[in-house]
Amino acid sequence: MAALSSGPAPFSLSRGAKISFALLAVYFLWAAAQLEFTAERFIVGLDNGARFLDRMFPPAIHDWDSLTRGLTESLQIAVLASILGILLALPIGLASARNLMPTWASWPARTIIALCRSFHPVIVAILFVKAVGFGALAGILALTVASVGFVGKLFAEAIEEISAKQVEAVRATGASFASIVIFGVLPQVFSRFVGFATYQLDSNLRNSTMVGIVGAGGIGGTLFSAFQRFDYDFVCAILIAIIAIIMIGELLANQVRAIFIDNLSFGELLRRRFSGFRGLTTERAAND
Amino acid sequence: MTAAQQVTVGATAALSVRGLHKEYVPGQPVFRGIDLDIAGAGLTAIIGSSGAGKSTLIRCINRLVAPTSGQILFEGVDLAKARGKPLREARRRIGMVFQEYNLVERLTVMENLLTGRLGYLSAFTAWRRKFPAADIERAYGLLETVGLTDFANTRADALSGGQRQRVGIARALMQQPHLILADEPTSSLDPKTAVEIMQLLAEQGQAAGIPVLVNMHDVLLARRFAQRVIGMARGGIVFDGSAEALTDDMLKTIYGGEQWLH
Numbered sequence: 001m002a003a004l005s006s007g008p009a010p011f012s013l014s015r016g017a018k019i020s021f022a023l024l025a026v027y028f029l030w031a032a033a034q035l036e037f038t039a040e041r042f043i044v045g046l047d048n049g050a051r052f053l054d055r056m057f058p059p060a061i062h063d064w065d066s067l068t069r070g071l072t073e074s075l076q077i078a079v080l081a082s083i084l085g086i087l088l089a090l091p092i093g094l095a096s097a098r099n100l101m102p103t104w105a106s107w108p109a110r111t112i113i114a115l116c117r118s119f120h121p122v123i124v125a126i127l128f129v130k131a132v133g134f135g136a137l138a139g140i141l142a143l144t145v146a147s148v149g150f151v152g153k154l155f156a157e158a159i160e161e162i163s164a165k166q167v168e169a170v171r172a173t174g175a176s177f178a179s180i181v182i183f184g185v186l187p188q189v190f191s192r193f194v195g196f197a198t199y200q201l202d203s204n205l206r207n208s209t210m211v212g213i214v215g216a217g218g219i220g221g222t223l224f225s226a227f228q229r230f231d232y233d234f235v236c237a238i239l240i241a242i243i244a245i246i247m248i249g250e251l252l253a254n255q256v257r258a259i260f261i262d263n264l265s266f267g268e269l270l271r272r273r274f275s276g277f278r279g280l281t282t283e284r285a286a287n288d
Numbered sequence: 289m290t291a292a293q294q295v296t297v298g299a300t301a302a303l304s305v306r307g308l309h310k311e312y313v314p315g316q317p318v319f320r321g322i323d324l325d326i327a328g329a330g331l332t333a334i335i336g337s338s339g340a341g342k343s344t345l346i347r348c349i350n351r352l353v354a355p356t357s358g359q360i361l362f363e364g365v366d367l368a369k370a371r372g373k374p375l376r377e378a379r380r381r382i383g384m385v386f387q388e389y390n391l392v393e394r395l396t397v398m399e400n401l402l403t404g405r406l407g408y409l410s411a412f413t414a415w416r417r418k419f420p421a422a423d424i425e426r427a428y429g430l431l432e433t434v435g436l437t438d439f440a441n442t443r444a445d446a447l448s449g450g451q452r453q454r455v456g457i458a459r460a461l462m463q464q465p466h467l468i469l470a471d472e473p474t475s476s477l478d479p480k481t482a483v484e485i486m487q488l489l490a491e492q493g494q495a496a497g498i499p500v501l502v503n504m505h506d507v508l509l510a511r512r513f514a515q516r517v518i519g520m521a522r523g524g525i526v527f528d529g530s531a532e533a534l535t536d537d538m539l540k541t542i543y544g545g546e547q548w549l550h
Contacts, residue, residue, distance in 0.1 A: 169390035174380030174407025
């Protein structure tokens with residue numbers, strides 16, 4: 001009988017991989033020790049955490065006015081920043097697609113997007129607060145920058161993945177460059193673009209609750225001052241309110257996606273929503 | 289020129305290729321010294337083994353690929369050197385049908401047909417989707433011609449291969465072209481559909497009175513539908529004559545090898 005092959009066993013990790021994992025584990029333990037990430041601190045922290053949670057319940061609203069104003073402002077910041085950001089991301093993202101544009105257009109556009117993405121929205125908010133003063137304008141500008149960076153980059157990547165064949169066919173009809181983009185490129189990326197836009201709306205809603213901490217408007221300011229006054233039950237109420245608007249925002253985003261991507265009519269939208277609540281699979285029901 | 293090379297006597301050449309040369313890698317030409325005249329209604333088939341340069345040649349004609357050197361005269365414009373508006377105006381007179389249909393998948397059949405008129409519309413009008421009523425009527429007429437009236441509002445990716453190719457042919461005809469190029473239009477289709485598509489191409493070409501230039505692999509189809517056959521091998525044209533003159537010996541020269549012939 002011929003000897004069995006003495007190669008490596010199937011699915012086994014290479015020597016290099018095993019050594020890397022070992023080194024990684026060692027590094028993790030060493031770095032944790034450097035940062036005082038000990039089990040003892042964790043247990044003390046848990047105790048502190050429990051006491052903190054205790055002071056937060058039951059939630060109480062100390063200042064209705066401030067809460068509603070803050071929430072409305074956050075919502076407005078999110079919506080305005082999303083609209084501005086998405087509108088700007090369209091041409092900038094298009095310009096940075098390397099399969100469409102020459103280098104002299106794509107390179108500056110890619111640089112702009114990279115710059116927009118480099119900083120966390122809160123840092124950008126600090127800069128804008130310094131530039132345009134306290135208030136919602138700084139927040140809107142900061143989140144617009146974040147939106148342009150995120151949506152622009154993903155949009156450019158989506159364009160770089162399109163099928164060149166469809167574009168070639170439109171080109172062969174003698175269409176101008178703009179027509180080629182509108183009819184050959186955009187239809188291929190439209191639904192992904194809607195996905196990115198709704199995700200960014202969701203993300204901006206979250207970020208808008210945060211920029212207030214540095215004075216750029218929204219519920220963040222209310223939250224931070226409640227925190228500093230040790231009104232932890234008000235803090236809890238604000239957190240619950242934030243959870244509520246984020247969830248509403250997500251529901252809205254789903255409906256927007258359904259309208260634009262699946263081209264559902266309004267009636268069909270409502271039907272699906274109610275059937276979903278009743279746990280029915282509408283897809284099969286519609287096809288029977 | 290022999291009678292086989294000029295299908296309609298007395299017609300001036302719609303397309304005149306002189307000394308066409310293309311190399312992707314310097315020193316390794318795909319083809320060189322191609323001289324070709326296409327005139328009058330009739331279907332011309334270009335055959336040759338894979339890599340012989342058939343696809344590149346067809347794509348050079350409407351400048352989807354830029355030739356390295358040579359001349360491509362189409363209705364008074366040298367497509368090898370044209371750019372910008374003259375190039376687009378020449379392109380809109382050349383309809384093209386692709387091997388993989390190349391429809392815009394997410395658009396409906398009607399929308400795909402209307403993209404055939406983009407060469408005649410300004411970008412602004414096209415963006416506003418204000419296509420002239422005549423174009424829309426022509427689209428419906430062509431849908432009937434290719435037998436897809438019921439699919440006007442179906443998304444292109446919901447169609448079968450044969451249906452997609454019909455839309456592709458209709459889109460090319462929407463341009464009211466003076467020449468139709470087809471790059472292996474039947475290579476992705478089953479034998480029966482392939483015959484239907486070739487029939488459609490031949491008939492529509494005759495009806496419009498324009499030449500149809502088709503790349504193909506299937507020699508039987510070429511013999512059946514083409515009035516003229518051009519064989520490419522080793523970077524040049526080795527055969528140019530009627531389908532009847534295409535002997536087995538000639539096929540051996542074009543494709544090489546013997547096993548496949550019998």
